[in-house]
Amino acid sequence: MRGGVADWTRLHEQRRPLYDALADLTVDTSRRPITAIAAEIADWVRASGNDSRHDATAAGGRADDPAAPSGRPSGRLP
Template identity: 50%
Template sequence: MPDVPGGPAASAPRPVPLPIVLVGPMGAGKSRVGSRLATSVGAPFVDTDQRIVERHGPIEEIFAREGESFFRAVEREVVAEALREEAVVSLGGGAVLDPATRRDLAGLAVVWLQVSADAVAPRLSGGTRPLIADGGLERWIRIRDERRPLYAEVAGLTIDTSRRSVARIVAEITEWAGARA
């Protein structure tokens, strides 16, 4: 029996290799895109920053209480765990700083979500992100530029989220990941 529009085959998730991993700077839309992508492909969504918060408390408090090196060790542990799951995984912006994480990403479906400074400014306003608390948008630009080569190293697909709808971004990632299957 042929598939009919709106029938069971139309709503079935497209098979894609998992995990699909989203990397990029803070404010690029990794959590938002990741959640929608996971729904689209019928997979769980893992936000590693959220998992850290659930286990250790707010990230800004971890930075204040324990420092960045402690946070990065916790982050590495959570990321290594998440990358073993059949899920859509959103990594914190600095997760790619760890060489072991970059090695773990080799061969996986990794998408680098880019965003312009103009587009990210309203997304960051009023936030509690510890690395840009002092320095604002200028600090964000420096961090993004420092990490750019690491994102490029691990990513198989790059998408600019500055002026594109989440639905369009999800469709592009799904098509790319499906072609990898």
């Protein structure tokens, strides 16, 4: 962004209500080791039943393939 951090911060705060409304999980990643963040997310996936590995293997994919279909919208716009 042209305005750097200030513009990014403004845009993020403007979009935050939408991000919060669409998020299934919000994880604080500040000042935490990546392994702790990954463990928290993995625990949530297992506890919530959102483990897409089952969908991936049923669709002929590999369970460890991060690009495998999960049966859920990606949230990405075309």
